[in-house]
Amino acid sequence: MLKRLSGFIEQLRGGSDRRPDASGRSPRQPFFSRLRAKYDAANTTLDNMKHWSRTDGLSSASANSPEVRRTLRNRSRYEVANNSYARGITLTLANDVVGTGPRLQMLTPDDAANRFVEAEFFAWAEAIGLAEKLRTMRLARVSDGKSFGLLTSNERVDARGKLDLRLIEADQVASPTLVNDTSRYIDGIRFDADGNPISYDVLRHHPGDDFFSYEEEYNTIPSAAVLHYFCCDRPGQIRGVPDITPALPLFAQLRRFTLAVLAAAETAADFAGILYTDAPANGEADSAEPFEPIELEKRMLLTMPGGWKMSQMKSEQPSTTYAEFKKEILNEIARCLNMPFNVAAGNSSGYNYASGRLDHQTYFKSIRVEQTQLARVVLDRILNAWLREAILIEGYLPNSLRTLDSTFEHQWFWDGHEHVDPAKEANAQKIRLASHTTTLAIEFARQGRDWETELKQRAKELALMRDLGLTIESDESDSPPETKVTEDNAEKSQQQTN
Incomplete structure (x- = not known):
């Protein structure tokens, strides 16, 4: 019995008694000796059951259904239109990303042709208000989740090229009535087998217009003429949600807290005084009607009924934590946009130089990432469409650029950030x-x-x-030091070259 027990204990310890059997396989360990790892976050308990009750395993397309996106758009637009913080944050973000507008630099071998194209494209961009439209697209991405632009022709454009960019709201790109979504047609966008958009169905009128009807006609526009600007958060996502979606409940909390503090302060200020007595019930005190209002006159001496006292209500709102609470809520709101608190609040009174610089580094990096996406998704396609139209205009572009097979190497410059x-x-x-x-x-x-x-x-x-x-007077000590090459270094360099 002791031998069997010692062998059993040795097996639990992982000893050498687990020898291979006749087939060469090791005997299986007892189930209670195997270590099973688990995650605390994967356990459902009474404490976290309510918190995780809204989780799901929907795909990106199903999670961002038309009904969900419509609700988020309406609520985001409401907050941006009625909340001064939301409005200021979105305007600041659009101004920082777009600024006064991008500037084109052509990098083809022909310098003269480069300067000509840059000047002509700048004139065309000013004629159509490209910078304003880009800022509108960035504002729409914050509140709508996406922005659509159509490359159209406009004869009233005051430039040689008549190309124009017409912006439409996300509500107009939708599946027409009685058109069911499929794997290759989702909410007005048709895809090929590789997942590339082929065409967009655009309603001729906004669904929110008073004269909109459910039999409204639509136009099917090829994808080459549509600019779809949104942030893709999940693989396979085809439509975006508002950038401030995680902050929508926080905006509501901020408004409720502000209104509650204001209501408490107003209530305390509405009472000029309170009449009370320390006498016990049925004690010796003159009779007075409960909660009876008494009108007071300015600078008058008053006498109270016998046994009664006059006092004012203490105004305890806003409390000392009011500003701190609003700061924390606003800081959490701005975090989903990678924006530091002092930029979102427009207040750097609590910052020193080092902390301000450190917070801005993350923000400026986010701005550069967004500018890169905006250049790839919007500006490059606009430039390509403008050049192809310009090529078709006889005698407009220089001969070195008058071919559709040319590779128009270029780069975009944006406004710098002031130090x-x-x-x-x-x-x-x-x-x-x-x-x-x-x-x-x-x-x-x-x-x-x-x-x-x-x-x-x-x-x-x-x-x-x-x-x-x-002449320009300058201190020689302030000029950058020049690189000096001695004769010995020159000889050594020449020997190494030989």
């Missing part, structure tokens, strides 16, 4: 250039400017100043 301390930034820029850890192209690009254009302009200014006999 909090320009002197420190200028000094850091001088050190980077002197140590050859950066280039003029990179430094000018950070400011949203073309280095070639700026250097040519600077050369013109210096030439004109020399002609006029003007």
Whole structure:
């Protein structure tokens, strides 16, 4: 008995008694000796059952159904239209992403052709208000989840090219009446076998118009003429949800708390005073009607009934935690947009220089990511459509660009972000250039400017100043150190080259 028990204990310890049998396989361990790992978050308990009751395993298309997106759009638009914080946050984000508008730099071998295309595209962009439309598209993505633009022809465009960008709301891109969604047709968008959009069904009138009817006709527009700008959060997602969706309950809490504090303060201010007595029930005190209002006159002496006292209601709202609560709620709201609190609130009184710079680094990185997506999804396609139309205009473009097979290499410049301390930034820029850890192209690009254009302009200014006999006084100690090459170093360099 002791031998069997010791063998059993040895098996639990993982000892050498588990020898292979005749087939060469090791005997199976007892089920209670195997370690089974688990996640606390995967357990459903009485405490977390209600919290996780709304979870589901729906696909991205099913989770973002037309009904769900319509509800989120309506609520987001309401908050942006009625909440000053929501309005300010969306405007700040659109202004920071788009700014005064992108600037084109062509990179083809023909410099003269590059300058011509850049000037003509800038004139066309100003004629159609491209910067304003891009800001509108970014605003729509915050409240609607997406934005659609149609590449159309407009004869009233004051430019050689008549290409125009017409924006439409997300409500108009929808499945027409009695058209069922399938695996290749979802909510007005038709896809091919590889998941690429083929066409979009666009209602001729907004569903919210007073004259909209359910028999409304629609236009089927090929995908080449449609710009669909949204944030894809899940694989297979084809329609976006508002960027402020996670913050919608927080906006409601912020409004409720503000109104509750205001109501409490108003209630306390409405009572000029309260008449009370310390006498016990049926005690010696003159009779007075409960809750009877008494009208008071200014600067008058008053006498109270015998046994009664007068006091004012203490105003305890807003409390000391009122501002702190609003700050925390607003900080949580701005987090879903990668926006720091001082930008969202428009208040940096509680920041020092280092913390402000650190918070802005994450925000500016998010801005650069959004600008890259906007350039790829919207601007590159607009430029390609503009160039193809310009090629068809006889004698418009230079000969080096008059072919549909050309690869139009280019890049986009956006507004730079102003530094909090320009002197420190200028000094850091001088050190980077002197140590050859950066280039003029990179430094000018950070400011949203073309280095070639700026250097040519600077050369013109210096030439004109020399002609006029003007000089620029500068301290030689402030100039960046030059790289000195001695004769020995030159000889060594020449030997290595040989």
